[in-house]
Amino acid sequence: MIEFNYFNGQILTSEQTKIHVSDLAFLRGYGIFDFLRVINNKPIFIEDHLDRFENSAKLMGLPIAENRERLKEIVSELIKLNPHEILGVKLILTGGYSEDGFNQSEKSNLLVTAKPFTFNNPLLGVKLMSYEYRREIPEVKTLSYVIPIKMLPKLKEMHADDFLYFYNGLISESSRSNVFIVKNQKVITAKTGVLPGITRKYVIKACEEIFEVEERDVSLIETLNADEVFITTSNQRIVSVTQIDNQIFNGGKIGTVTKKLQELFLKVE
Amino acid sequence: MIEFNYFNGQILTSEQTKIHVSDLAFLRGYGIFDFLRVINNKPIFIEDHLDRFENSAKLMGLPIAENRERLKEIVSELIKLNPHEILGVKLILTGGYSEDGFNQSEKSNLLVTAKPFTFNNPLLGVKLMSYEYRREIPEVKTLSYVIPIKMLPKLKEMHADDFLYFYNGLISESSRSNVFIVKNQKVITAKTGVLPGITRKYVIKACEEIFEVEERDVSLIETLNADEVFITTSNQRIVSVTQIDNQIFNGGKIGTVTKKLQELFLKVE
Numbered sequence: 047m048i049e050f051n052y053f054n055g056q057i058l059t060s061e062q063t064k065i066h067v068s069d070l071a072f073l074r075g076y077g078i079f080d081f082l083r084v085i086n087n088k089p090i091f092i093e094d095h096l097d098r099f100e101n102s103a104k105l106m107g108l109p110i111a112e113n114r115e116r117l118k119e120i121v122s123e124l125i126k127l128n129p130h131e132i133l134g135v136k137l138i139l140t141g142g143y144s145e146d147g148f149n150q151s152e153k154s155n156l157l158v159t160a161k162p163f164t165f166n167n168p169l170l171g172v173k174l175m176s177y178e179y180r181r182e183i184p185e186v187k188t189l190s191y192v193i194p195i196k197m198l199p200k201l202k203e204m205h206a207d208d209f210l211y212f213y214n215g216l217i218s219e220s221s222r223s224n225v226f227i228v229k230n231q232k233v234i235t236a237k238t239g240v241l242p243g244i245t246r247k248y249v250i251k252a253c254e255e256i257f258e259v260e261e262r263d264v265s266l267i268e269t270l271n272a273d274e275v276f277i278t279t280s281n282q283r284i285v286s287v288t289q290i291d292n293q294i295f296n297g298g299k300i301g302t303v304t305k306k307l308q309e310l311f312l313k314v315e
Numbered sequence: 316m317i318e319f320n321y322f323n324g325q326i327l328t329s330e331q332t333k334i335h336v337s338d339l340a341f342l343r344g345y346g347i348f349d350f351l352r353v354i355n356n357k358p359i360f361i362e363d364h365l366d367r368f369e370n371s372a373k374l375m376g377l378p379i380a381e382n383r384e385r386l387k388e389i390v391s392e393l394i395k396l397n398p399h400e401i402l403g404v405k406l407i408l409t410g411g412y413s414e415d416g417f418n419q420s421e422k423s424n425l426l427v428t429a430k431p432f433t434f435n436n437p438l439l440g441v442k443l444m445s446y447e448y449r450r451e452i453p454e455v456k457t458l459s460y461v462i463p464i465k466m467l468p469k470l471k472e473m474h475a476d477d478f479l480y481f482y483n484g485l486i487s488e489s490s491r492s493n494v495f496i497v498k499n500q501k502v503i504t505a506k507t508g509v510l511p512g513i514t515r516k517y518v519i520k521a522c523e524e525i526f527e528v529e530e531r532d533v534s535l536i537e538t539l540n541a542d543e544v545f546i547t548t549s550n551q552r553i554v555s556v557t558q559i560d561n562q563i564f565n566g567g568k569i570g571t572v573t574k575k576l577q578e579l580f581l582k583v584e
Contacts (some may be wrong), residue, residue: 195345
Protein backbone atom coordinates (compact mmCIF):
# COMPACT_ATOMS: atom_id res chain seq x y z
CA MET A 47 0.00 0.00 0.00
CA ILE A 48 1.33 3.43 -0.93
CA GLU A 49 2.25 5.67 2.00
CA PHE A 50 1.53 9.38 1.91
CA ASN A 51 3.55 12.10 3.60
CA TYR A 52 3.22 15.82 4.15
CA PHE A 53 6.20 17.89 3.03
CA ASN A 54 6.32 21.71 3.13
CA GLY A 55 2.65 22.17 2.32
CA GLN A 56 2.27 19.29 -0.11
CA ILE A 57 1.00 15.72 0.13
CA LEU A 58 3.46 13.35 -1.53
CA THR A 59 3.78 9.59 -1.87
CA SER A 60 6.62 8.11 0.12
CA GLU A 61 8.56 7.53 -3.09
CA GLN A 62 8.21 11.18 -4.07
CA THR A 63 9.36 12.47 -0.71
CA LYS A 64 12.86 13.62 -1.47
CA ILE A 65 14.70 16.59 -0.05
CA HIS A 66 17.33 18.78 -1.64
CA VAL A 67 20.81 18.02 -0.32
CA SER A 68 21.28 21.59 0.89
CA ASP A 69 18.94 20.75 3.78
CA LEU A 70 20.64 21.39 7.11
CA ALA A 71 19.48 18.11 8.71
CA PHE A 72 21.15 16.24 5.88
CA LEU A 73 24.31 18.38 5.84
CA ARG A 74 24.77 19.04 9.56
CA GLY A 75 22.27 16.95 11.50
CA TYR A 76 20.40 20.13 12.42
CA GLY A 77 16.78 19.40 13.18
CA ILE A 78 14.24 18.03 15.61
CA PHE A 79 11.42 15.52 15.48
CA ASP A 80 8.60 14.00 17.42
CA PHE A 81 6.78 10.70 17.11
CA LEU A 82 3.29 9.73 18.11
CA ARG A 83 1.07 6.73 17.67
CA VAL A 84 -2.36 6.66 16.10
CA ILE A 85 -4.63 3.82 17.15
CA ASN A 86 -7.91 3.30 15.30
CA ASN A 87 -7.71 6.85 13.90
CA LYS A 88 -7.07 8.38 17.31
CA PRO A 89 -3.74 10.18 17.74
CA ILE A 90 -2.47 9.37 21.23
CA PHE A 91 -1.45 12.31 23.44
CA ILE A 92 -1.22 14.57 20.39
CA GLU A 93 -1.35 17.82 22.38
CA ASP A 94 1.60 16.67 24.50
CA HIS A 95 3.57 15.67 21.41
CA LEU A 96 2.88 18.96 19.68
CA ASP A 97 3.75 20.85 22.88
CA ARG A 98 7.10 19.10 22.91
CA PHE A 99 7.61 19.51 19.16
CA GLU A 100 6.95 23.24 19.39
CA ASN A 101 9.20 23.53 22.43
CA SER A 102 12.05 21.63 20.72
CA ALA A 103 11.65 23.93 17.71
CA LYS A 104 11.80 27.00 19.91
CA LEU A 105 14.91 25.82 21.78
CA MET A 106 16.66 25.15 18.46
CA GLY A 107 15.57 28.40 16.83
CA LEU A 108 13.50 26.64 14.17
CA PRO A 109 10.35 28.41 12.96
CA ILE A 110 7.33 26.17 12.22
CA ALA A 111 5.35 27.31 9.18
CA GLU A 112 2.15 25.65 10.38
CA ASN A 113 0.28 26.56 13.54
CA ARG A 114 -1.05 24.04 16.08
CA GLU A 115 -4.46 23.67 14.44
CA ARG A 116 -2.94 23.13 11.03
CA LEU A 117 -0.47 20.56 12.40
CA LYS A 118 -3.40 18.61 13.80
CA GLU A 119 -5.21 18.87 10.47
CA ILE A 120 -2.12 17.51 8.70
CA VAL A 121 -2.02 14.55 11.07
CA SER A 122 -5.76 13.95 10.46
CA GLU A 123 -5.24 14.15 6.73
CA LEU A 124 -2.41 11.60 6.88
CA ILE A 125 -4.55 9.30 9.01
CA LYS A 126 -7.21 9.32 6.28
CA LEU A 127 -4.66 8.78 3.51
CA ASN A 128 -2.88 5.96 5.35
CA PRO A 129 -5.65 3.70 6.64
CA HIS A 130 -4.00 1.35 9.12
CA GLU A 131 -5.11 0.19 12.55
CA ILE A 132 -1.91 1.47 14.10
CA LEU A 133 0.14 4.28 12.60
CA GLY A 134 3.40 5.84 13.68
CA VAL A 135 3.41 9.53 12.82
CA LYS A 136 6.72 11.34 12.74
CA LEU A 137 7.11 15.11 12.48
CA ILE A 138 10.53 16.33 11.37
CA LEU A 139 11.62 19.97 11.33
CA THR A 140 15.02 20.97 9.98
CA GLY A 141 17.20 24.07 9.62
CA GLY A 142 15.96 24.42 6.02
CA TYR A 143 17.88 24.78 2.78
CA SER A 144 21.15 26.38 3.78
CA GLU A 145 22.91 28.61 1.27
CA ASP A 146 26.37 28.16 2.74
CA GLY A 147 25.87 24.69 4.22
CA PHE A 148 26.09 25.96 7.79
CA ASN A 149 23.77 28.84 8.50
CA GLN A 150 20.06 28.16 8.88
CA SER A 151 17.58 29.26 6.30
CA GLU A 152 14.79 31.57 7.39
CA LYS A 153 12.39 28.80 6.42
CA SER A 154 12.56 25.41 8.11
CA ASN A 155 11.66 22.25 6.23
CA LEU A 156 8.68 20.41 7.72
CA LEU A 157 8.03 16.75 6.97
CA VAL A 158 5.29 14.58 8.47
CA THR A 159 5.36 10.85 7.72
CA ALA A 160 2.87 8.14 8.68
CA LYS A 161 3.75 4.47 8.62
CA PRO A 162 1.92 1.32 9.70
CA PHE A 163 3.28 0.02 12.87
CA THR A 164 3.05 -2.96 15.27
CA PHE A 165 3.57 -3.42 18.97
CA ASN A 166 5.90 -6.03 20.35
CA ASN A 167 4.54 -8.49 22.90
CA PRO A 168 4.40 -6.35 26.07
CA LEU A 169 5.31 -9.34 28.24
CA LEU A 170 8.66 -9.76 26.54
CA GLY A 171 11.60 -8.05 28.17
CA VAL A 172 14.64 -6.41 26.63
CA LYS A 173 18.30 -6.45 27.53
CA LEU A 174 20.20 -3.17 27.92
CA MET A 175 23.92 -2.56 27.71
CA SER A 176 25.23 0.22 29.95
CA TYR A 177 27.16 2.85 28.03
CA GLU A 178 28.81 6.04 29.25
CA TYR A 179 27.24 8.82 27.26
CA ARG A 180 24.96 11.80 27.56
CA ARG A 181 23.04 13.32 24.65
CA GLU A 182 24.27 16.80 23.75
CA ILE A 183 20.91 18.50 24.29
CA PRO A 184 18.92 15.96 26.32
CA GLU A 185 15.85 18.18 26.73
CA VAL A 186 15.36 18.36 22.95
CA LYS A 187 14.41 15.55 20.58
CA THR A 188 17.16 16.36 18.10
CA LEU A 189 18.06 14.23 15.09
CA SER A 190 21.48 13.41 16.58
CA TYR A 191 21.91 9.67 16.96
CA VAL A 192 25.49 9.25 15.83
CA ILE A 193 26.75 7.48 18.95
CA PRO A 194 24.05 4.80 19.34
CA ILE A 195 24.08 4.03 15.60
CA LYS A 196 27.86 3.81 15.55
CA MET A 197 27.69 1.46 18.55
CA LEU A 198 24.99 -0.85 17.11
CA PRO A 199 27.50 -3.56 16.12
CA LYS A 200 28.75 -3.63 19.72
CA LEU A 201 25.16 -3.90 20.95
CA LYS A 202 24.56 -6.88 18.68
CA GLU A 203 27.82 -8.46 19.79
CA MET A 204 26.59 -8.22 23.40
CA HIS A 205 23.18 -9.63 22.38
CA ALA A 206 21.60 -6.51 23.84
CA ASP A 207 18.57 -4.63 22.50
CA ASP A 208 19.41 -1.08 23.49
CA PHE A 209 21.71 1.10 25.57
CA LEU A 210 21.41 2.36 29.11
CA TYR A 211 23.22 5.69 29.09
CA PHE A 212 25.01 6.79 32.22
CA TYR A 213 27.30 9.72 32.95
CA ASN A 214 29.27 10.51 36.10
CA GLY A 215 27.74 7.38 37.65
CA LEU A 216 24.14 8.49 37.06
CA ILE A 217 21.79 6.90 34.55
CA SER A 218 19.78 9.06 32.17
CA GLU A 219 17.95 7.34 29.32
CA SER A 220 18.03 4.54 26.82
CA SER A 221 18.75 5.55 23.19
CA ARG A 222 15.08 6.32 22.45
CA SER A 223 13.24 5.83 25.75
CA ASN A 224 13.11 6.87 29.39
CA VAL A 225 14.17 4.56 32.18
CA PHE A 226 12.36 3.66 35.42
CA ILE A 227 13.44 1.43 38.28
CA VAL A 228 11.30 -0.23 40.94
CA LYS A 229 12.65 -0.89 44.45
CA ASN A 230 10.47 -2.12 47.34
CA GLN A 231 7.32 -1.21 45.39
CA LYS A 232 8.58 2.35 44.90
CA VAL A 233 8.82 3.59 41.31
CA ILE A 234 11.77 5.89 40.53
CA THR A 235 12.81 7.61 37.31
CA ALA A 236 15.93 9.54 36.33
CA LYS A 237 15.58 13.31 36.32
CA THR A 238 18.84 14.75 34.97
CA GLY A 239 19.82 14.66 31.31
CA VAL A 240 16.61 13.07 30.08
CA LEU A 241 14.10 13.87 27.37
CA PRO A 242 10.74 14.85 28.90
CA GLY A 243 9.01 11.71 27.60
CA ILE A 244 5.25 11.78 27.06
CA THR A 245 4.86 8.14 28.08
CA ARG A 246 7.12 8.88 31.05
CA LYS A 247 4.78 11.70 32.08
CA TYR A 248 1.66 9.53 31.94
CA VAL A 249 3.37 6.59 33.66
CA ILE A 250 4.24 8.92 36.55
CA LYS A 251 0.61 10.02 36.57
CA ALA A 252 -0.63 6.44 36.46
CA CYS A 253 1.74 5.51 39.31
CA GLU A 254 0.39 8.20 41.56
CA GLU A 255 -2.81 6.23 42.07
CA ILE A 256 -1.16 3.20 43.63
CA PHE A 257 2.61 3.43 43.86
CA GLU A 258 4.94 5.87 45.49
CA VAL A 259 6.82 7.58 42.63
CA GLU A 260 9.98 9.71 42.57
CA GLU A 261 11.76 11.77 39.92
CA ARG A 262 15.38 12.14 41.00
CA ASP A 263 18.96 11.27 40.15
CA VAL A 264 19.49 7.51 39.96
CA SER A 265 22.91 5.90 39.99
CA LEU A 266 23.90 3.01 37.75
CA ILE A 267 24.61 0.93 40.86
CA GLU A 268 21.13 1.62 42.25
CA THR A 269 19.70 0.61 38.88
CA LEU A 270 21.58 -2.68 38.86
CA ASN A 271 20.27 -3.36 42.37
CA ALA A 272 16.65 -2.60 41.52
CA ASP A 273 13.84 -5.15 41.79
CA GLU A 274 12.49 -4.23 38.38
CA VAL A 275 13.55 -1.96 35.55
CA PHE A 276 11.45 -0.75 32.64
CA ILE A 277 11.69 1.72 29.80
CA THR A 278 8.94 3.93 28.42
CA THR A 279 8.52 5.13 24.86
CA SER A 280 5.72 6.46 22.67
CA ASN A 281 6.70 3.67 20.35
CA GLN A 282 6.18 0.66 22.64
CA ARG A 283 4.64 2.15 25.80
CA ILE A 284 6.12 0.29 28.80
CA VAL A 285 8.75 -2.36 28.14
CA SER A 286 10.22 -4.57 30.84
CA VAL A 287 14.01 -4.59 31.10
CA THR A 288 14.95 -8.10 32.17
CA GLN A 289 18.70 -7.68 31.96
CA ILE A 290 21.35 -4.91 32.10
CA ASP A 291 24.87 -6.12 31.28
CA ASN A 292 25.19 -9.31 33.38
CA GLN A 293 22.51 -8.37 35.90
CA ILE A 294 19.23 -10.25 35.45
CA PHE A 295 16.07 -8.82 37.04
CA ASN A 296 13.23 -10.88 38.46
CA GLY A 297 14.63 -14.11 37.03
CA GLY A 298 14.43 -12.68 33.52
CA LYS A 299 10.66 -12.19 33.64
CA ILE A 300 8.55 -9.05 33.67
CA GLY A 301 8.01 -7.78 37.24
CA THR A 302 4.64 -7.39 38.92
CA VAL A 303 4.84 -3.58 39.23
CA THR A 304 5.84 -3.21 35.57
CA LYS A 305 2.97 -5.46 34.52
CA LYS A 306 0.50 -3.56 36.69
CA LEU A 307 1.66 -0.26 35.18
CA GLN A 308 1.25 -1.64 31.65
CA GLU A 309 -2.38 -2.40 32.50
CA LEU A 310 -2.97 0.99 34.13
CA PHE A 311 -1.35 2.79 31.22
CA LEU A 312 -3.75 1.29 28.69
CA LYS A 313 -6.61 2.94 30.57
CA VAL A 314 -4.87 6.35 30.60
CA GLU A 315 -4.14 6.14 26.90
CA MET B 316 26.14 28.80 -13.94
CA ILE B 317 24.67 25.37 -13.28
CA GLU B 318 26.53 23.28 -10.75
CA PHE B 319 26.97 19.55 -11.23
CA ASN B 320 27.20 16.95 -8.50
CA TYR B 321 27.91 13.24 -8.31
CA PHE B 322 25.28 11.19 -6.48
CA ASN B 323 25.37 7.39 -6.18
CA GLY B 324 26.89 6.80 -9.60
CA GLN B 325 25.09 9.59 -11.44
CA ILE B 326 25.97 13.13 -12.46
CA LEU B 327 23.12 15.50 -11.55
CA THR B 328 22.59 19.23 -11.64
CA SER B 329 22.48 20.85 -8.23
CA GLU B 330 18.74 21.34 -8.59
CA GLN B 331 18.23 17.65 -9.31
CA THR B 332 20.29 16.50 -6.35
CA LYS B 333 17.63 15.39 -3.93
CA ILE B 334 17.75 12.53 -1.50
CA HIS B 335 14.95 10.33 -0.24
CA VAL B 336 13.95 11.22 3.32
CA SER B 337 14.72 7.70 4.56
CA ASP B 338 18.43 8.60 4.35
CA LEU B 339 20.12 8.15 7.70
CA ALA B 340 22.02 11.45 7.57
CA PHE B 341 18.71 13.25 7.19
CA LEU B 342 16.86 11.17 9.80
CA ARG B 343 19.60 10.66 12.40
CA GLY B 344 22.60 12.76 11.44
CA TYR B 345 24.51 9.59 10.60
CA GLY B 346 27.24 10.27 8.09
CA ILE B 347 30.68 11.70 7.43
CA PHE B 348 32.20 14.13 4.98
CA ASP B 349 35.40 15.68 3.80
CA PHE B 350 36.16 18.93 2.03
CA LEU B 351 39.02 19.87 -0.26
CA ARG B 352 39.89 22.79 -2.42
CA VAL B 353 40.67 22.73 -6.12
CA ILE B 354 42.81 25.57 -7.43
CA ASN B 355 43.22 25.94 -11.18
CA ASN B 356 42.06 22.36 -11.70
CA LYS B 357 44.47 20.98 -9.13
CA PRO B 358 42.87 19.26 -6.11
CA ILE B 359 44.92 20.23 -3.07
CA PHE B 360 46.16 17.40 -0.82
CA ILE B 361 43.61 15.03 -2.34
CA GLU B 362 45.34 11.86 -1.16
CA ASP B 363 45.29 13.15 2.43
CA HIS B 364 41.63 14.06 2.16
CA LEU B 365 40.70 10.69 0.70
CA ASP B 366 42.80 8.95 3.38
CA ARG B 367 40.82 10.75 6.02
CA PHE B 368 37.50 10.23 4.24
CA GLU B 369 38.14 6.48 4.00
CA ASN B 370 39.28 6.37 7.60
CA SER B 371 36.18 8.26 8.82
CA ALA B 372 34.02 5.83 6.82
CA LYS B 373 35.77 2.84 8.35
CA LEU B 374 35.42 4.17 11.91
CA MET B 375 31.69 4.74 11.34
CA GLY B 376 31.10 1.41 9.62
CA LEU B 377 30.13 3.03 6.32
CA PRO B 378 31.05 1.15 3.13
CA ILE B 379 32.19 3.30 0.17
CA ALA B 380 30.92 1.99 -3.17
CA GLU B 381 33.75 3.63 -5.10
CA ASN B 382 37.44 2.82 -4.70
CA ARG B 383 40.19 5.42 -4.38
CA GLU B 384 40.91 5.64 -8.11
CA ARG B 385 37.22 6.07 -8.91
CA LEU B 386 36.84 8.73 -6.22
CA LYS B 387 39.66 10.68 -7.83
CA GLU B 388 38.03 10.25 -11.25
CA ILE B 389 34.76 11.60 -9.85
CA VAL B 390 36.55 14.67 -8.50
CA SER B 391 38.27 15.15 -11.89
CA GLU B 392 34.94 14.84 -13.66
CA LEU B 393 33.35 17.45 -11.40
CA ILE B 394 36.29 19.78 -11.95
CA LYS B 395 35.65 19.58 -15.72
CA LEU B 396 31.91 20.08 -15.31
CA ASN B 397 32.28 23.01 -12.90
CA PRO B 398 34.91 25.28 -14.46
CA HIS B 399 35.88 27.76 -11.76
CA GLU B 400 39.29 29.01 -10.68
CA ILE B 401 38.68 27.85 -7.13
CA LEU B 402 36.31 25.03 -6.27
CA GLY B 403 35.29 23.59 -2.93
CA VAL B 404 34.68 19.87 -3.28
CA LYS B 405 32.69 18.11 -0.58
CA LEU B 406 32.33 14.34 -0.29
CA ILE B 407 29.42 13.15 1.88
CA LEU B 408 28.82 9.54 2.86
CA THR B 409 25.73 8.55 4.85
CA GLY B 410 24.22 5.49 6.51
CA GLY B 411 22.06 4.98 3.41
CA TYR B 412 18.31 4.52 3.07
CA SER B 413 17.22 3.02 6.35
CA GLU B 414 14.19 0.73 6.38
CA ASP B 415 13.32 1.31 10.02
CA GLY B 416 14.75 4.81 10.34
CA PHE B 417 17.52 3.71 12.68
CA ASN B 418 19.53 0.80 11.35
CA GLN B 419 22.01 1.44 8.55
CA SER B 420 21.40 0.19 5.07
CA GLU B 421 23.99 -2.14 3.56
CA LYS B 422 24.57 0.55 0.95
CA SER B 423 25.77 4.01 1.94
CA ASN B 424 24.73 7.06 -0.02
CA LEU B 425 27.66 8.90 -1.62
CA LEU B 426 27.36 12.51 -2.72
CA VAL B 427 30.14 14.69 -4.12
CA THR B 428 29.42 18.37 -4.67
CA ALA B 429 31.61 21.08 -6.22
CA LYS B 430 30.97 24.77 -5.68
CA PRO B 431 32.85 27.92 -6.64
CA PHE B 432 34.59 29.36 -3.71
CA THR B 433 36.60 32.41 -2.60
CA PHE B 434 39.28 33.04 -0.02
CA ASN B 435 38.96 35.75 2.55
CA ASN B 436 41.77 38.28 2.87
CA PRO B 437 44.48 36.27 4.71
CA LEU B 438 45.63 39.35 6.59
CA LEU B 439 42.26 39.78 8.29
CA GLY B 440 41.87 38.20 11.68
CA VAL B 441 38.88 36.57 13.30
CA LYS B 442 37.43 36.70 16.78
CA LEU B 443 36.68 33.48 18.67
CA MET B 444 34.32 32.94 21.58
CA SER B 445 35.41 30.26 24.06
CA TYR B 446 32.77 27.60 24.58
CA GLU B 447 32.84 24.51 26.76
CA TYR B 448 32.21 21.60 24.41
CA ARG B 449 33.87 18.60 22.88
CA ARG B 450 32.67 16.94 19.68
CA GLU B 451 31.29 13.47 20.29
CA ILE B 452 33.75 11.72 17.96
CA PRO B 453 36.51 14.29 17.45
CA GLU B 454 38.70 12.02 15.32
CA VAL B 455 35.95 11.69 12.69
CA LYS B 456 34.55 14.39 10.41
CA THR B 457 30.93 13.53 11.20
CA LEU B 458 27.93 15.54 10.05
CA SER B 459 27.10 16.50 13.67
CA TYR B 460 27.08 20.27 14.09
CA VAL B 461 24.03 20.70 16.28
CA ILE B 462 25.78 22.62 19.07
CA PRO B 463 27.63 25.26 17.01
CA ILE B 464 24.58 25.89 14.80
CA LYS B 465 22.29 26.17 17.83
CA MET B 466 24.78 28.64 19.36
CA LEU B 467 25.15 30.83 16.25
CA PRO B 468 22.83 33.56 17.57
CA LYS B 469 25.00 33.78 20.71
CA LEU B 470 28.11 34.03 18.52
CA LYS B 471 26.56 36.91 16.58
CA GLU B 472 25.52 38.60 19.81
CA MET B 473 29.16 38.49 20.96
CA HIS B 474 30.32 39.78 17.56
CA ALA B 475 32.51 36.68 17.25
CA ASP B 476 33.24 34.68 14.10
CA ASP B 477 33.61 31.20 15.50
CA PHE B 478 33.96 29.15 18.67
CA LEU B 479 37.02 28.02 20.56
CA TYR B 480 36.00 24.73 22.13
CA PHE B 481 37.49 23.78 25.48
CA TYR B 482 36.80 20.94 27.87
CA ASN B 483 38.19 20.31 31.34
CA GLY B 484 40.25 23.48 30.90
CA LEU B 485 41.94 22.27 27.69
CA ILE B 486 41.28 23.71 24.27
CA SER B 487 40.58 21.42 21.33
CA GLU B 488 39.34 22.99 18.09
CA SER B 489 37.21 25.68 16.58
CA SER B 490 33.89 24.54 15.03
CA ARG B 491 35.49 23.69 11.68
CA SER B 492 39.21 24.26 12.14
CA ASN B 493 42.25 23.36 14.22
CA VAL B 494 43.84 25.80 16.63
CA PHE B 495 47.50 26.78 17.05
CA ILE B 496 49.11 29.14 19.51
CA VAL B 497 52.49 30.87 19.31
CA LYS B 498 54.52 31.68 22.42
CA ASN B 499 58.10 32.98 22.33
CA GLN B 500 58.41 31.93 18.68
CA LYS B 501 57.35 28.39 19.54
CA VAL B 502 54.32 27.00 17.66
CA ILE B 503 52.00 24.74 19.68
CA THR B 504 48.83 22.93 18.67
CA ALA B 505 46.24 21.02 20.70
CA LYS B 506 46.50 17.25 20.55
CA THR B 507 43.51 15.82 22.43
CA GLY B 508 39.97 15.78 21.07
CA VAL B 509 40.87 17.26 17.69
CA LEU B 510 40.17 16.31 14.10
CA PRO B 511 43.40 15.34 12.34
CA GLY B 512 43.33 18.38 10.06
CA ILE B 513 45.11 18.20 6.70
CA THR B 514 46.08 21.88 6.85
CA ARG B 515 47.17 21.29 10.45
CA LYS B 516 49.44 18.46 9.29
CA TYR B 517 51.13 20.58 6.60
CA VAL B 518 51.45 23.59 8.88
CA ILE B 519 53.30 21.41 11.38
CA LYS B 520 55.50 20.23 8.52
CA ALA B 521 56.07 23.79 7.31
CA CYS B 522 56.95 24.85 10.86
CA GLU B 523 59.62 22.24 11.21
CA GLU B 524 61.85 24.15 8.83
CA ILE B 525 62.09 27.27 10.96
CA PHE B 526 60.04 27.14 14.15
CA GLU B 527 60.02 24.82 17.09
CA VAL B 528 56.66 23.03 16.99
CA GLU B 529 54.79 20.96 19.58
CA GLU B 530 51.63 18.85 19.55
CA ARG B 531 50.37 18.59 23.11
CA ASP B 532 47.55 19.49 25.47
CA VAL B 533 47.02 23.26 25.61
CA SER B 534 45.00 24.94 28.33
CA LEU B 535 42.54 27.75 27.70
CA ILE B 536 44.60 29.96 30.02
CA GLU B 537 47.78 29.27 28.07
CA THR B 538 45.89 30.11 24.89
CA LEU B 539 44.71 33.44 26.26
CA ASN B 540 48.29 34.22 27.26
CA ALA B 541 49.76 33.36 23.86
CA ASP B 542 51.59 35.88 21.66
CA GLU B 543 49.66 34.80 18.59
CA VAL B 544 46.79 32.42 17.86
CA PHE B 545 45.70 31.08 14.50
CA ILE B 546 43.32 28.50 13.11
CA THR B 547 43.88 26.17 10.17
CA THR B 548 41.27 24.83 7.77
CA SER B 549 41.18 23.36 4.27
CA ASN B 550 38.68 26.07 3.59
CA GLN B 551 40.78 29.15 4.41
CA ARG B 552 44.28 27.76 5.07
CA ILE B 553 45.79 29.76 7.98
CA VAL B 554 43.65 32.44 9.61
CA SER B 555 44.91 34.78 12.29
CA VAL B 556 42.89 34.91 15.51
CA THR B 557 43.10 38.46 16.74
CA GLN B 558 40.74 38.11 19.67
CA ILE B 559 39.34 35.41 22.01
CA ASP B 560 36.58 36.65 24.30
CA ASN B 561 38.01 39.91 25.68
CA GLN B 562 41.64 39.02 25.04
CA ILE B 563 43.20 40.80 22.07
CA PHE B 564 46.38 39.39 20.51
CA ASN B 565 49.16 41.44 18.97
CA GLY B 566 47.12 44.63 19.14
CA GLY B 567 44.44 43.08 16.95
CA LYS B 568 46.78 42.51 14.01
CA ILE B 569 48.10 39.33 12.45
CA GLY B 570 51.32 38.21 14.15
CA THR B 571 54.67 37.79 12.46
CA VAL B 572 54.87 34.02 12.95
CA THR B 573 51.34 33.53 11.61
CA LYS B 574 52.16 35.66 8.58
CA LYS B 575 55.41 33.80 7.95
CA LEU B 576 53.55 30.48 8.13
CA GLN B 577 50.92 31.71 5.66
CA GLU B 578 53.73 32.43 3.20
CA LEU B 579 55.48 29.10 3.82
CA PHE B 580 52.20 27.22 3.49
CA LEU B 581 51.54 28.55 0.00
CA LYS B 582 54.79 26.91 -1.12
CA VAL B 583 53.85 23.56 0.41
CA GLU B 584 50.43 23.65 -1.18
